Amino acid sequence: MSTLEIDRVRKAYGHLEVLKEVSISIGTGDFLVLLGPSGCGKSTLLNMIAGLETITGGQIRIAGKTVNDLSPKDRDIAMVFQSYALYPTMTVRQNIEFGMKIRRIAQADRDRAVKTASDLLQITHLLDRKPSQLSGGQRQRVAMGRAIVREPKLFLFDEPLSNLDAKLRVDMRTEIKRLHARLGTTIVYVTHDQIEAMTLATRVAVMKDGVVQQLDEPQAVYDRPANVYVARFVGSPAMNIVPAVLGAEGATATAVIDIARRPAARIGGISLSAEALRRYAGRKVLVGIRPENFSIATASAAPALTVDFDVVEPTGPDTLAVFQLGGVEVTARLPPRQAHAGREAALAVDTSKIVLFDSETETRID
Amino acid sequence: MSTLEIDRVRKAYGHLEVLKEVSISIGTGDFLVLLGPSGCGKSTLLNMIAGLETITGGQIRIAGKTVNDLSPKDRDIAMVFQSYALYPTMTVRQNIEFGMKIRRIAQADRDRAVKTASDLLQITHLLDRKPSQLSGGQRQRVAMGRAIVREPKLFLFDEPLSNLDAKLRVDMRTEIKRLHARLGTTIVYVTHDQIEAMTLATRVAVMKDGVVQQLDEPQAVYDRPANVYVARFVGSPAMNIVPAVLGAEGATATAVIDIARRPAARIGGISLSAEALRRYAGRKVLVGIRPENFSIATASAAPALTVDFDVVEPTGPDTLAVFQLGGVEVTARLPPRQAHAGREAALAVDTSKIVLFDSETETRID
């Protein structure tokens, strides 16, 4: 268990800069999730932390000690791979033991460690099978078992759940969360699935093209995304980003949004700093509204806009309604059976959750 | 566009019965989703509809005509596969044209059809690429394009989205939904992802081990699952199934549920037919509660039970809280920032959404 500091780290393959001055630092017991689309450099960064890739520039410190020049085995880390990377010719037990064998740990200690880990992960009955005889979820557990027995300072996970089916993914997610709670080890976890990031992390680093866009607690990233990119990437269905013109009404702002074949909608009571209000009044901005912040207008929630539903998708617990707003397609998450395709509807908006972005730089306006 | 009747269809591979008297019938323009876990026989059934597998017993009728002995090309169907099955050596255009070429359709007509389909799917700029040069989502569109140009009576989809990543899956889902609305063709769609089933279907057939468990509208399947299996399979997180003892209170039922280290919870006001009430009063039943039907108790929603939260997973729009109830693990979906791990909480339950199951047969009690 230890801290991890990534200090202006760069990585280039020839002329191609894959990571550009990435700086992240987390404390003992933190669960850092690197979140970003494919090719943004997540795995590269993780491999650099592991010592599997050379570092072009900057420093990586584990527990305060610079590890730039240490080989993987001297960094006291364990890693779980997307493909699990189990040794296919060894049994589960041999897979878990392998690292200990190399470090010449006595048989009795090895047995004890295997027992503890396999009990924890409920794979004791699988110890004598080969990986090919396991299901995806079981393989995943074995890969974790292999990591756990090392008792490392730092756990690294590279998209460990993306090969599992939806159902299993949810279960294993909870399991990893529980494991983290129990072991308390510092974890770096790579994923492109924002739900995983949200549920697991204590800290999320959203990356794009080798640059960290935002580093924060998950709910903060969700509620106050640093820019449009993060806003769109985190959350599903994605945050709706609607062009609007900002008006000042006292200390709060009002967004004026065009609606096709109807009068423009006016969403008032958006809180904003006085300075920003001054700067953006009368100018074009981007309004971010999460789907769950729409609701069917009732007595208590006054209607802010009236729209025509385009497509309606019931998901079971909720219904997703798609409609046009400000010239873009917008999704609202509503309770079941309240929305019907092709019908007109009056919607309310939870203005306290609205986020505004500069229409040029696309960064958040506070 | 046409109707599809599957009439007591059976399929056996040697001694292994894969489908056992499956009967499903849908009308013109319906969107039937076959939903079930891996290996339950979904693909087999779809292949039988397509004519790619022989029928061991029973009849399949398309537009009222028995097709048991017709070859695939004579059934007037089109099919989209999980792996897309694009012809790797042909360009996108050639892929889409291939079926028409075989049916000796004139070049001009072919061009027109390709144009229409590719415009519809926004792949016109990709027409001269090879499949290997396309992204997953683009490949998916091409596969659909290939199906669309056939203008078939029936579209068959075999897990068309399961190779896409989460984000893209959501987008393509909406697209398919829209396509169905636009073309109005009858569709049979195979998936093991319940969200897809819920959002797309007009009719869902939930299958298990070659037997149809429930055939109904999606929301009906969600709200009134035929048995515990369906209840657990549809919805994520799954419906909580909690053992309880049923008590009668006037015309409604009360479920009495044990809670560890606390007094038993009594959830009253569950509506039930008089006959069932009589039969089950005082007996053990299974109570089904969906995660979203829990809420933090307030003045208006009276507390039904007090529990200790075990794990808390914020997902962004919601927070999932896990706790023990009736000896099983139960998940509640709550608004963000309202739940904290290790804390006690008073929860309310929306009793109108509760479903009861026989504890032996596991079928729903009405």
Place this chain on the structure above:
Amino acid sequence: MSASTRMSSRLAGWLPRIVVAPSLLVVIVTVYLFILWTGVISVTSSKFVPTYDFVGLEQYVRLWATPRWHTAVANLFIFSALFLALSTGLGLLMAILLDQNIRAEGALRAIYLYPMALSFIVTGTAWKWIMNPGLGVQKVVNDLGWTDFRFDWITNPDTAIYTVVVAGVWQSSGFAMAIFLAGLRGIDNSVIKAAQIEGASLPLIYRQIIIPMLRPAMLSVIVLLSYIAIKSFDLVLALTNGGPGTATELPSTFMFSATFRRNQMGVGAASAVMMLMTVAAIIVPYLYSELRSENNG
């Protein structure tokens, strides 16, 4: 799981079988019927040309009483074992080395593979010279000053078979290399990374993890090399012509000379049957298990 399908008309359903039938017929005739024919010859008294008088197992008795045949059988085992072991080992080693991101990989690969392309009718002569103590390697090394150096296996009946092994390995190890290389290219990178993180050294990673993972490639190498070993004919003829004496006789050369040089067609046929039985004893169980496991999987 396959697209085994039905078609509307009966004929169409039979089409695959009809198309595969001629090949099957050809193979049944040219392989199985001919094997049967050879089997029949082996129980007749045929000498110069086939005669069809049943003599029981007399030719087999004769065969096993021929010292030359014993030499041939013993040699087949020595040769096959060494040839397989060395070709596989060397092929694997070269494949591993070639897989280290080598700059001139294409050229090197071509060099290792070219012996497969040459007919042994003449490369045999080149090898004969190279291994001749008075002309080849030994002479060169002796001339360089190491006068004690000996490489005269080819002159000694006890060691001559090893020269055949050397030439055989030279010819076939490149092919093994190609298959192993293909296997290595298919191995998941992250397995190696995982082992590295666990602290395994490179040789250890190869020994404990990668080489065991090459089992499918290993199987095909062994099958194809066995095929080459069993058929080795030109190799022996060109290199040693069975000599010195009869020291490098193999069953294939024995069969040929019994049938065509010694007027013992019956004995030749008997030796062919013995060889086929050996091959079948090895190959049939292997085929059976391979095809069965595929059905299950």
Place this chain on the structure above:
Amino acid sequence: EGQIEVLHHWVSQSEVDALNVIRKELEAKGFEWKDSAVGGMSGANAQQALRSRLTAGNPPGAMQFLGWEGVQWAEQGVVRDLNDLATAGGWREALAPQLLPFVTSGEAFIAAPINMHRQNWVWANRKLFDDAGVAVPKTWAELIETGKTLKEKGIVPVAMGDEPWQIGIIFDALLSDINGPEFYQKTAIDLDPEALGSPEMVKVFDMLREVRGLVDDNFVGRDWAVATGMVINGEAAMQFMGDWAKGEFLAKGLKPNQDFYCFATPGAVTSFQYLIDSFGMFTVSDETVQKAQVALAETIMDPKVQKGFNLIKGSIPARNDVSVDDFDDCAKLGYQERAAAIEKGSMQGAITHGFAAKPEFASVFSDVAAQFFVGKMSSEDAVKMLVSGIDNAR
């Protein structure tokens, strides 16, 4: 006038030049010669090709026969009877009676012999002999002594290769030279078990072991012509080889008796171990081919052709009645010794090239001799192996 395909295994330069004498003569008669050569393995490849072709029902018009091949094919009834021609051409009278078993089958004449090689020659470098002060040996014991003398001088006494047939040449010679032609008859031809297992046979192997001592260690894989080259170059003193080796000396411009010696392997009775090449005709239905067959047979037996052919090939004519005046000294010597040998009964077919025992037995001789020569087997064991091998092949 007609076309004839001739299947043969003569592929070296001198062989082909000699063969061209026949071909030209035949073509002068207006026939076309279609050449089918299959070299290698002392004719086994050609044999195998022939067998395939006969099995397929597609025999060539004519085929070169070595040893018992012709007779064996005749027994299968596929060879054309040339009796009419033989009678008309007086073949029987012109040939040594010892040859007849190889060119006749029953009453029928089945092949036309073109030449006769003597196998048991010794070729020696005269200069080396003179320098060492040794003379042409008169007995094997002398030969061994001579060899040892030469060996002390750093000369390889005997040049040879390890091929079984090269070893066989020496074995054949010893078989007759040590124990006389009758012993050769009893063992190599009659396969008398008693003679085969006799102490005399042990002596033959003992002597063969002595010869081994005269051969250098690099003999493995050495071609006979390379060995001849060693004698020519003065690296080696002697070689046991058939008269085809003579061509190598003559090609270098060396003169018999002046630069090199040619003498028969030494024995109490000088033996003449021969092999002949003959051509047989297969029964075919095509009449033009039949005509060509007759023409070819006549050409081969034409004394003029035999002379021309053998002048090139290094052998002597199969016919006894062809003058050898134009031939070199070695050939003349061979011609004379043949006449003597016919009388003394020491003109005998060579085992090694299949003119004594049938192939299944001949190969046992060659197996045993070769294994003995290259290995460390005792003479007694070799004899035992020979007896049981011959028994097994019966």
Place this chain on the structure above:
Amino acid sequence: MAEALSQSGKARLGRLFVYGCLVVVALLYLMPLWVMVVTSLKPLDEIYGGSFIGVPKVVTLDAWRAAWSEACIGTECTGLKPYFVNSLLMVIPAVALSTGIGAINGYILTKWRFPGANFVFGLLLFGCFLPYQAILIPMARTLGLLGLAGSIPGLVAVHASYGICFTTLFFRNYFVSLPDELTKAAMVDGAGFFRIFWSVILPTSIPIIVVSCIWQFTQIWNDFLFGVSFTSGSSSPITVALNNIVNVTTGRKQYNVDMAAAMIAAIPTLVVYIVAGRYFVRGLTAGAVKG
């Protein structure tokens, strides 16, 4: 996978070692070729003078010229030229036939499986291991009956028949890894048995076609046994002619011509290996790996 391994400072020494090994092995492998080349460039006298594997004192191309167009094969002094053509006439149809048939067999055995398909495959596969010496005579008889004896078409038929075993193995193992859905999609599109094979399956099989062609080309081009058994004279393939140049018993060997002839005979296979070698490994990777 190699990148994963190469890193760190001391790696340099390791790489030196790797290159060292590779080059040494390569040199050993080239040794026979070098012997052949230098020998082919020497005059015959130099060779018989005792210089076998040394550098030539006099370099001459006479041997190459002789081998190509002057050397006598029997009494026909045409060199290898006409036989080279014969071999081409034999190898091209034989490779095409066996590859084509193997491809369609593999297609049927994977995509149109019928009861007993595995058994059929097993029957074909066992044919790979037949010692050919054992079947020469029956094959000769069969060719005679078919009227194909002694001709190039006959030889093509023989090679194609035995080639089927190997090519079927190659293609089957490759096609097993092609998704069945491809065939299904084409069927739904209305394509029939042959159309699917021709338009969908075959174009995806380039790597394995290359493997099959290389293997077959090498085997057939270098075959001597069938060539000598089933052809004669001027219809012989190049290996038989080569044998006739090389395999001299009671004549004098022309080593330089022998070596030149051998290399001429090997040129097509060498070219095939070098040109297609890249696809060879790729093709093996793609599917032929399973025995």
